[in-house]
Amino acid sequence: MSPQVPSTVDLARMLIRDTRSELKASSQISAAVDAELAVCQRRLDEPLRVALAGTLKSGKSTLLNALVGEEIAPTDATECTRVVTWFSGSAGPRIELTHDGGRRTSLPVLRTDGRLRLDLGAVTADRVERLEVGWPSSLLDQYTLVDTPGTSSNSHDVSARTLAFLTPDQGTCEADAIVYLMRSLHSADVALLRKLHEHAGTGRGPLGIVGVLSRADETDGGHATSLDAARGVSAQLRTAPELNGLHRDFLAVSGLLALRGQTLRQQEFSTLDQLAALPDDVLEAALVSPGRFVTIDLPAPAAHREQLVTAFGMVGIRVAISLIRCGARDAPALAAELVRHSGLNDLHRTLHARFGSRNRQLKAHSALRTLRGILLRHRSPNSARVLRSVDRLLADTHPFTELRVLAGLVALPAPERTRNALSQVLGGCGTSATTRLGLPPDTTPAHTRAAALHAIGYWRHQLSEPLLDQPTTQSYRAAIRSCEAIMACAS
Numbered sequence: 001m002s003p004q005v006p007s008t009v010d011l012a013r014m015l016i017r018d019t020r021s022e023l024k025a026s027s028q029i030s031a032a033v034d035a036e037l038a039v040c041q042r043r044l045d046e047p048l049r050v051a052l053a054g055t056l057k058s059g060k061s062t063l064l065n066a067l068v069g070e071e072i073a074p075t076d077a078t079e080c081t082r083v084v085t086w087f088s089g090s091a092g093p094r095i096e097l098t099h100d101g102g103r104r105t106s107l108p109v110l111r112t113d114g115r116l117r118l119d120l121g122a123v124t125a126d127r128v129e130r131l132e133v134g135w136p137s138s139l140l141d142q143y144t145l146v147d148t149p150g151t152s153s154n155s156h157d158v159s160a161r162t163l164a165f166l167t168p169d170q171g172t173c174e175a176d177a178i179v180y181l182m183r184s185l186h187s188a189d190v191a192l193l194r195k196l197h198e199h200a201g202t203g204r205g206p207l208g209i210v211g212v213l214s215r216a217d218e219t220d221g222g223h224a225t226s227l228d229a230a231r232g233v234s235a236q237l238r239t240a241p242e243l244n245g246l247h248r249d250f251l252a253v254s255g256l257l258a259l260r261g262q263t264l265r266q267q268e269f270s271t272l273d274q275l276a277a278l279p280d281d282v283l284e285a286a287l288v289s290p291g292r293f294v295t296i297d298l299p300a301p302a303a304h305r306e307q308l309v310t311a312f313g314m315v316g317i318r319v320a321i322s323l324i325r326c327g328a329r330d331a332p333a334l335a336a337e338l339v340r341h342s343g344l345n346d347l348h349r350t351l352h353a354r355f356g357s358r359n360r361q362l363k364a365h366s367a368l369r370t371l372r373g374i375l376l377r378h379r380s381p382n383s384a385r386v387l388r389s390v391d392r393l394l395a396d397t398h399p400f401t402e403l404r405v406l407a408g409l410v411a412l413p414a415p416e417r418t419r420n421a422l423s424q425v426l427g428g429c430g431t432s433a434t435t436r437l438g439l440p441p442d443t444t445p446a447h448t449r450a451a452a453l454h455a456i457g458y459w460r461h462q463l464s465e466p467l468l469d470q471p472t473t474q475s476y477r478a479a480i481r482s483c484e485a486i487m488a489c490a491s
């Protein structure tokens, strides 16, 4: 039997252990450093931490709720929307507040109208160190989601707190991956994306970023074509000069429509169905404003219409009516159409391809970067040896190279066709050998090997082109290594 090759996570674990013994041997280990190393080690066994980032009101909390399928992140302007909040899987609901220098307080789990109410009580946001919500959810068993209050907030403190979490001056970011939401290309987004990229480039921030063009239903005045229009905008972003060298791939998603689809009630459907049956001119006159929509004389009860405005917004109502008129004839059909139309399924797929299937590597990367920071702060001849091993592992681990190349791919000066082929082979669409090679999932190992060999030939040929710039050369080399790894595994 061939000996098992240790995984990157195993190697990271070993290096954490080595660091502990080296620092102990040179008597440099304090209780605080020991605790830091323990946290670093534990992180390898916990779900991947994904932070939702973006400016205020970009739709982060709504999208978090849509991903989980329940309203657990507050979207109203209360104190708790001003603090970074951690949502993780748990057997039963629990809310824990850490405040005033490490004091821990359990908060009551209260729900109003199906929505979780996060009430900090007498504690003000500036005294909160951490707010943690444990919730039974299969998604949260896989990812710990971190809702950030948003930058460009009116409050300087709130912006500063968010930036301190995402791009800390000291140490590394506590998240392993980021979903970045923006509504349009605003200078505040460019500035924040630049900061996130700088941090990733210097190893202090996560390598994985998924971009979302959020509130996508608002793009085209709320017609059934709004998501298509948003997809057009996201395609334009790929060539936006302002985003040169930054993340440019944005998935159009409407968190609100996705959430409404997942929590749709029969009464909401009935009201929307009654409205969909109205003649166009009557409906248009009603949809002029929320006030008119509620007060005008229509078949559906005014109280129900008011609830619809609160839950769906005027745009959401328009989209839902369009979907009913296009054939969604009952509540389950409308629910499924709303989710499909929202782009949430695409987001789930992308999250799986970019984060889920690489979660061990992303976690190992975070742990190694944190470990590197600790070793740099506590230098000794022996810790220098461990530091060299950490640096070697960070530079030589091919999946980290793939992530780095994928992060810079949209800005690569190569034809779109080549960039797409690179993305596929480097695992940007999924990390299985067959997905990388564009083969059916049941392809035999012999065929997979043959396809990998063919792909190596293709990328070697690309590499032989004269005058290639350095990023392109690196990308092609990475593609060849990915194919070689497939050959080795498919033998």
Ligand SMILES: Nc1nc2c(ncn2[C@@H]2O[C@H](COP(=O)(O)OP(=O)(O)O)[C@@H](O)[C@H]2O)c(=O)[nH]1
Binding pocket: 054, 055, 056, 057, 058, 059, 060, 061, 062, 063, 074, 075, 076, 149, 150, 214, 215, 216, 217, 218, 253, 254, 255, 256, 257, 313, 315, 316
């Ligand atoms: N039309 C529409 N409104 C949205 C969407 N997502 C959020 N909103 C609304 O935008 C406002 C801010 O949303 P929120 O999720 O709290 O944004 P955050 O500050 O980024 O967390 C709320 O009134 C939401 O109802 C969306 O996909 N479509």
Ligand SMILES: [Mg+2]
Binding pocket: 060, 061, 062, 074, 075, 081, 147, 148, 149
């Ligand atoms: Mg929020």
